[in-house]
Amino acid sequence: MNLLLLLSSALLLFNKLVSANADSVTPEYGSGRNLQRETAAAQLTCPRNEKSVFAHFMVGNAYTWTVAQWERDMAIASNAHIDAFALNIASNDRNLASSISHAFEAASNSGFKLFFSFDYANNWLKSDVLKYINQYSGNVAYFHYKSKPFVSTFEGPGSSDDWVDIKAQTGCFFMPDYSSLGAKEALKLGVADGLFSWAAWPWGPIDMNTYVDASYRDFLKGLPYMMPISPWFFTNLPQWDKNWLWRGDDLWYDRWEEALYVQPDLIEIISWNDFGESHYVGPVDETDEGIFDALASAPYNYAKGMPHATWLLLLPFVIDLYKFGTATVKVETAVTWFRPNPNSAGCSDGGTTGNTASQLQIEFKPTEIMQDKVFFSAVLGAYADVFITVGGVDLGAKWENKPYGGIGIYHGSIDIGGHLGEVSIEIKRNGVSITSSHGGQITNACQGGIQNFNAYVMGSSAPLGTSSTPTIPICGLNCTSGSGTGNFKQICEFSCGIGYCPLGACFCTGMGVATLPPSKNVVGYPNANEDANYLGLCAFGKSAINPPGGVLTIRPTSNFDILKSKLDLNNQIHDVQILLKQSKVGRVVTRPPDDLSNLQSKMLTVYQLAITAIVLLNTVAQYLVCHWRRRQYLHLPHQAARLAPGMDCSKVYAALHATLGIARSMLVPVLELDL
Template sequence: MHLLFAIAAALAVCVLPAQAAKEVFAHFLVGNANAFTFAEWQHDMQLAKAASIDGFSLNIAAQDSHNGASLATAFQAADSTGFKLFFSFDYAAQGAWPKDQVIALVNQYASHATYFKPDGTGKPLVTTFEGAGSAADWPSIKAATHCFFMPEWTSIGPRAAAAAANNVADGLASWNAWPVGATNMTTAPDTAFRAALNDNKPYMMPASPWFYTNLPAYGKNWLWRGDQLWDTRWQQIIAQQPDYVQVLTWNDLGESHYIGPVPPGPATSRLFAAAGAPLNYALHNPHDGWRALLPYYIQQYKTGGGGGRNSNAKMIAQDKLVMYYRVNPARACSAAGTTGNNPAFGQAAVPPDQMAADRVFYAALLDAPADVSVAIGGKVYKGVLSPPASGGASGVYTGSVPFAGRLGAVAVAVSRGGKTLVEVEGPGITTACQNGVENWNAVALSAP
């Protein structure tokens, strides 16, 4: 967590046409899928397509011996589904990539029909996870592969990233998807990236629903605020209209920002055991609910936002409801050293309960106002649905209610005129914690 000046300059001048299609990708950790079969790759791609995601950004680590087999299977599955893929070379997980290996992989797969190439360029898109220290490798990599290079060098800042290696980047991707402290996410980081690119090179804007990690073997144990982040961020994307969007992530269980399915027990358990985690905080915490509203959000993004009752209503085929919450109230059990914010990034550490509220959050896609009620432990409480950001009567309504000391099963119901439109039920809020350790991850469910 991330010479050949004449050739570099010639390659850098190619930017996306003004009318290039917008695309949404999900960051996919290939290392977390090294045992995936063709059917499992195909299944995840079909789920992503159903959520209106255009492709996966394949995160590959330099020393992963499974890369060859995994990538071959992934591209076979992509062929069968019409799904797009491109490489994100991870320079942080297992060290820097040797440039000859980067060149070989890009040239091996770039001609593949499902390898993503930005409109009007004919060039294979390549990005990174960090690796700014290897920026000088990229002029020669670009010369050898003719790739369209959009690195993620967030750690050195937008201006330094844009200027690195004689402006080698054709655009930039950002990893700045979570707010610091108890504040809500803003678009200030995105504005800084676009300014560094002079608004004439493409920008890949990040979106993420959550962040919590407790992996001692990797020195990771912190959380960032996720309350209301998913809807807030998509409304910002709709307003900002970036060239691309990257969802962080599809399957990073260790950082709790996955929106794909959690693999069966043994596969997930091995991941957390290998990292020395004091609890398996993903196993019974599905995040599938966060995909439910993506078709609407993505259509809004791709059509420029629309706005107003009529334009939004045409995009709403049926009412949908998402709810998410943590099953352990704050301070119910040991925090096991988890901090709010990450001091290693120069952020002031705060108690995690100051950043993650004990509340049941919900978001409903509706074509008109409605009522909402939340039941915790069988007791029903009336909630509030705040109107859509578009200002119209149709769109995504949001809200939350506090735990207020209540325990037990959770259910959220949306109704109109006394008739239930849609309802979601979820696991109980409990003070019984796995291994006596607080789980700061969330469960996210949806209906229908």
């Protein structure tokens, strides 16, 4: 019995030691070091001064341009509050030297900025890369980041060794797109100062989310991240074996809203003028010689007569909101977009697929990806009604997304319902028309008998009599709606809806001011075999309100308030054996069931305590080793995905914490036994 008392004292003493360090290792929601309850979203921070927005510019599509033509597009981009063009240059681009010269002359004249994005689809010689950076990095128009000339790429991880010398000789800040490797492997190459992701489009028949962005942020561990934003993707270029689409639909609105939540260091729009992939946001001057050369092998010119530039009308407000945390509505705008040929048109799909096997994706029929809808967004200084017609028929459109406080970007979509004809959009406030536009046709007539999956974009704007500014800046908002995939869906919808929407586990779909329930100071842990992304969600959900659907299994709390479970004998022994083998907790073990005989009860209790003691010693050793190894990381928020590999002690701590609770719950009946 003295041995039992000694073990009891040791357990209590060790619990105090663990509790003293709990703030640095436990995933408990409400911890000042870990999950910030005060802001409800640890990822959401106020904007920083060096935030910038770029547009990816295909220099090869401007090989005939004069300085004046460059100045024209730079003025349009500047009015949209875009800071610079990322000059995509391929080693085999026609008139490359003269095009770059004209671009920098125009930028110098316009006060605009440029930087190089080397396209490694055609390999670059290290000497040529050095030549261009050294020649132009000192130009007044060259964009600098963190006081260094900024350089990016499209792919090229096979030439990463070149950049050791290039960086040494140019002093550049290198942020490549090595998306073919993913963030983790790209960083292993050891040359990137930050990373640019090319993953700007959703997979299959789903809308875009931020899981890839979360992966980059996690692996970068504080290094800068450049987030991609694109409105559309459709390509049919047999010359390059390209013939697929990814869902566009709501993407232009969704992606900017995601950027406001993610708050990346930089943003790059894909693209300004890539007509072959249909994601251009710049103007289409069809008088330009060679502007559609990229579509020479296409079965039809799917970019001709398909303007996109009115997408830019939304950018001054949203870019200011991203960069500065607040923005002012001085001009109200309305933009709408749609495909000219509905799925019901009966035209050939031209062999186009949704997704592409060339990127190891499951392919769908285009009709399973693209929706027969009209999509519309508006920047408004106050609420107003939206009206969409097709062929003169009012579709009964309503806003599906509204900004918190009523000032900002509104968005919605409406099914065309089989209607054909000219499309119009009108915004009215109190019955008075504010702005309207019409044009473009939804028709069953397909060019060459092949359905055009590109978007037709139109819009208009009107001055606002009295400018309006949101009362709360972006950094004062948190998530008020969100979701997740798979098993994360239900718990994310619950937690995001009341203000906690962690990247990596969930994605936010709406922001506002959530009314958070008071903390109950109760710790929740994920089930034994679940991944670490559940840590914060379980901690938050258990501390706030029990989430629906029984998603959480309650764990022992920090004050050993053990959940009493009705478990059969085999399950109890099985759970302790799992602890012994894996140092993980399957469920809480409590006193033996009441229906056991007295002898069975005694034997089971002593057996459980003995096994638990062995597990405890093993777990203590693991905890001490892990805690020692991660001391240098204690300043980081405790999210497993953000810790260095091998430094995540959360599962060890969870096992230790639960094992202590189990052991303590076992001691009481053991002390009561008549041995």
